[in-house]
Amino acid sequence: MKRKLLYFLSIIFVVFTATSCIDTPEFKGISNFKIDDINKERITFNVDVRMYNPNNKKVSIRPSTFKLYLNDQFIGDARLLRKYKMGKNTTTLENVPVEILLEKDVLLSLMKLAVGGKITARIDGKLKASVSGFPHGKHISETKEIDLKDLGVNLGGFLGF
Numbered sequence: 001m002k003r004k005l006l007y008f009l010s011i012i013f014v015v016f017t018a019t020s021c022i023d024t025p026e027f028k029g030i031s032n033f034k035i036d037d038i039n040k041e042r043i044t045f046n047v048d049v050r051m052y053n054p055n056n057k058k059v060s061i062r063p064s065t066f067k068l069y070l071n072d073q074f075i076g077d078a079r080l081l082r083k084y085k086m087g088k089n090t091t092t093l094e095n096v097p098v099e100i101l102l103e104k105d106v107l108l109s110l111m112k113l114a115v116g117g118k119i120t121a122r123i124d125g126k127l128k129a130s131v132s133g134f135p136h137g138k139h140i141s142e143t144k145e146i147d148l149k150d151l152g153v154n155l156g157g158f159l160g161f
Contacts, residue, residue, distance in 0.1 A: 066125035
């Protein structure tokens, strides 16, 4: 019995050691933003995300959900729809499909933001990942100023005005 307990604790220790020394990947930028669908309940889009993995291990980013705020207004829950992999000690450019489940009656606010040009976007939530096959999660709270013109997005045209 003691032997099984020692074996189990050893495995837990190895898993904790393998995943606790992981540095958070660094966000480097986005490009090729393309809206697939927009309605009063959700927005789906694809975007190329450039991330740097400072670790000497490969990292797989798993589907994760974040709270999305634009200009300090809660817009809804943004979900990464599929997993993608980052090589060790390298910058990876990966196309990522995203779905935003909109908060009730927020579409009018989005239309107002579309005409402004620059917005402040904040995400908050747990980034789910796997490192060497072991699950790993990290709380992310990031704020970025985004110029919609830099993304090549005519959100106003897409919304019909």
